[in-house]
Amino acid sequence: MSKVDDNALVCTILPTFNESGNITDLIERLMASVSPPYLVLVIDDDSPDGTWKIVADMAAKAPYSPEETEIKSGIALVRRLQEKGLTSAIQRGIDEAIQTYNAQIITWMDCDLSMPPEDVPKLVEAIRQGGADVAVGSRWIDGGTDVAHGLMARVLSWIINNFAMLLLGRKVHDYTSGFIAARAEVLEKIRLKGDYGEYCIDLLCRAGRLNYQMKEVPYVCVPRTSGESKTGINLWDYLSKGRKYVSTIVALWLNRNS
Numbered sequence: 001m002s003k004v005d006d007n008a009l010v011c012t013i014l015p016t017f018n019e020s021g022n023i024t025d026l027i028e029r030l031m032a033s034v035s036p037p038y039l040v041l042v043i044d045d046d047s048p049d050g051t052w053k054i055v056a057d058m059a060a061k062a063p064y065s066p067e068e069t070e071i072k073s074g075i076a077l078v079r080r081l082q083e084k085g086l087t088s089a090i091q092r093g094i095d096e097a098i099q100t101y102n103a104q105i106i107t108w109m110d111c112d113l114s115m116p117p118e119d120v121p122k123l124v125e126a127i128r129q130g131g132a133d134v135a136v137g138s139r140w141i142d143g144g145t146d147v148a149h150g151l152m153a154r155v156l157s158w159i160i161n162n163f164a165m166l167l168l169g170r171k172v173h174d175y176t177s178g179f180i181a182a183r184a185e186v187l188e189k190i191r192l193k194g195d196y197g198e199y200c201i202d203l204l205c206r207a208g209r210l211n212y213q214m215k216e217v218p219y220v221c222v223p224r225t226s227g228e229s230k231t232g233i234n235l236w237d238y239l240s241k242g243r244k245y246v247s248t249i250v251a252l253w254l255n256r257n258s
């Protein structure tokens, strides 16, 4: 694929639900880390804790207009009143980033500060300099780890990722990462599928099968700074999410030749 233009817009999508304790710090740290032109695009599902209001105030002070010729960074908000869900929020962000803002590199991450915002430039560089089409923040390669979760969650993640590697291939070691950067062209070809984290398994598997260049960048997953996990913390919460991950892996494996 052709080299990404140095002045091409990079957009980070932040899907939020009740992240009022994290969002200001996250956006400030992102804006300090990624060089312009850069857009932070928050997709909030009308969070009862008023996350959207905090972002609206920040966006008013740092607006971003696709028409402007000046190279700068900015913040934009989509507040969804009717729809809910992580995957559809990220997909909405992707559609806005491409169609409204003409972003060439799109990244996204959790907004609980478990994924270091300072690592976003490393994902972007993997595309700009490293020639990757998709860059994956990975806990399960050298230099990466997970100090956020307890033993049970780490063991379940290990099982799911090893099952995914066994059936879908070893181009990626963290199929459930959720810390991603990709060229817009890849995301124009592949739309996200699923409700929650299984979209990531599906995206990475399909990108690999389309022979897009994948590159993993290690990162250290740290504990959520404020607020509550949407996955939950007990075995039942993990098993109900894990069930969807396993069925996604099996379905992709069964459809490997189609």
Ligand SMILES: Nc1nc2c(ncn2[C@@H]2O[C@H](COP(=O)(O)OP(=O)(O)OP(=O)(O)O)[C@@H](O)[C@H]2O)c(=O)[nH]1
Binding pocket: 014, 015, 016, 017, 018, 019, 043, 044, 045, 084, 085, 086, 089, 109, 110, 111, 112, 114, 197, 224, 228, 229, 230, 231, 232
């Ligand atoms: N817009 C939107 N964002 C969501 C929704 N559900 C979760 N999120 C966001 O998705 C990201 C992941 O949620 P987390 O609470 O960190 O859950 P998780 O990463 O699966 O679980 P942990 O490993 O415990 O952190 C966070 O930024 C959430 O605010 C939703 O329905 N809509």
Ligand SMILES: [Mg+2]
Binding pocket: 110, 112, 114
């Ligand atoms: Mg999280």
